[in-house]
Amino acid sequence: MSIIGSLLVLVGALFCLLGALGLWRMPDVYNRIQAGTKAVTLGVLATLSGVALLQPGWWPKLAAIGALLLLTNPVGSSVIARALYRAGVRPWQAPDKGEH
Numbered sequence: 001m002s003i004i005g006s007l008l009v010l011v012g013a014l015f016c017l018l019g020a021l022g023l024w025r026m027p028d029v030y031n032r033i034q035a036g037t038k039a040v041t042l043g044v045l046a047t048l049s050g051v052a053l054l055q056p057g058w059w060p061k062l063a064a065i066g067a068l069l070l071l072t073n074p075v076g077s078s079v080i081a082r083a084l085y086r087a088g089v090r091p092w093q094a095p096d097k098g099e100h
Contacts, residue, residue, distance in 0.1 A: 001053050008050030015043030028092035029084055037077040044069055 022035025048066045052059040 005050045005053030008046050008053065010050075012043045012045070012047030012050060015039050015046060017043075019043060029089060030081055030091050033077045033081055037073050041069060041073045 016039070019036050019039030022039055023032050026032045026035050045066055048062045052062045
């Protein structure tokens with residue numbers, strides 16, 4: 001269980017790193033919200049699962065944290081995206097390849 005737990009923690013850290021990279025590389029705020037929300041949610045859930053395997057006595061607290069994360073992350077990102085859209089922030093458009 002120790003090896004599996006450690007691998008899950010490592011996978012979770014990798015997904016969190018990829019989420020941070022997505023925040024840095026995406027062209028507009030909507031893509032950044034999606035990259036941050038999806039990758040970091042998956043990363044934190046994998047990390048929580050790994051810690052639950054490494055520390056079995058903590059699983060009720062870790063399960064509560066994971067459930068709260070699954071409920072709040074999508075709602076929070078959706079509310080932020082809707083507020084940005086209502087404030088007039090338009091999604092990024094790729095430049096036309098035919099224009100000079």
